[in-house]
Amino acid sequence: MIATPSISPPPKPTQRIRPVPAVTRAIAILRLLGKTKEPMNVKSISDALDLVPSTCLHILRALTAEKLLAFDSASKRYRLGTGMLVLARSVMETNSFAQVVQPALDLVSEKWGVTAIGVEVDLHHMVVTALSRSKLPFRLHVDVGSRFPGLISATGRLVAAYGHYSRQEIDQQFASLRWHKPISLASWHKEVETAKENGYSLDSDGYIAGITLIAVPVLNARQHITHTIVAASISHQMSQNETDALIQELKSHARRTSEQLYSGDDTP
Known part of the structure; x- marks a missing residue:
């Protein structure tokens, strides 16, 4: 008896995800600061991620306003904020x-x-x-x-x-x-x-x-x-x-x- 090979259905087209640069950059910043042991300033963050410094600064300020980042006014450096703990606990x-x-x-x-x-x-x-x-x-x-x-x-x-x-x-x-x-x-x-x-x-x-x-x-x-x-x-x-x-x-x-x-x- 010869087995008839099964015909697999055609693969479903993958859903196209429209890029949202601001979101992508914000996530990249959070991941970068999550990996580093020391707080970072705007220049070091923008250099590490190849971002325009002014754009980087706007994103940093928005993340800080939401408590996802904390800003030290004395050193001008950013680190992850307590808002990340709230999100992590919820997860x-x-x-x-x-x-x-x-x-x-x-x-x-x-x-x-x-x-x-x-x-x-x-x-x-x-x-x-x-x-x-x-x-x-x-x-x-x-x-x-x-x-x-x-x-x-x-x-x-x-x-x-x-x-x-x-x-x-x-x-x-x-x-x-x-x-x-x-x-x-x-x-x-x-x-x-x-x-x-x-x-x-x-x-x-x-x-x-x-x-x-x-x-x-x-x-x-x-x-x-x-x-x-x-x-x-x-x-x-x-x-x-x-x-x-x-x-x-x-x-x-x-x-x-x-x-x-x-x-x-x-x-x-």
Whole structure:
């Protein structure tokens, strides 16, 4: 019997997002000040972002008026303001994934001595929304709110495997990735296929030297990936049997998380 190949429906056209320069520049300023450890003046901000100083100043004043930035009149420098804390708290209080997954992350980090991470994903970026650290003397430089490229490392392979993105979209994003151990596009696609077959992805030293990252997908009712649960450890910290057991436990947590988040989601 010869199977008839299924014909996939044509992809839906992507929604065109009209650029809004003022918003884009304001976000860039907030991100810049979020990354820097010291307050910055108008010139240093405008130089860093290639903005016209007068335009930069107008945006800074608007953000300061909304308490998203704070201005020190003595030094003439800007830093993030308390309004950002209010927004961040609101995000955490309304982020159902973070609330649902946190107990699982705490269990995993305590039992296995790993950093357990809840991640929200899309093609372009992944964002850490929940985190639990172990008591072992191992600290990964990641915090709630940390952003990474969408297709990097173990989570990135799952985004490609379960994200329903086109091959062209994926390949374009892959070209911008930076690895500790660079990998060819062809080899990476094979690893994506393996990740989908196995239901998890493991990155050992590929993205970060000396660090192993294990990720499992959290899928919605349409089997699209929305989040991942990640365990980060020192490479070779666990035996193969321990690693296998941890993977199964992560899968179990991911299934329960999916059920809690999406059991009533019947959207076609």
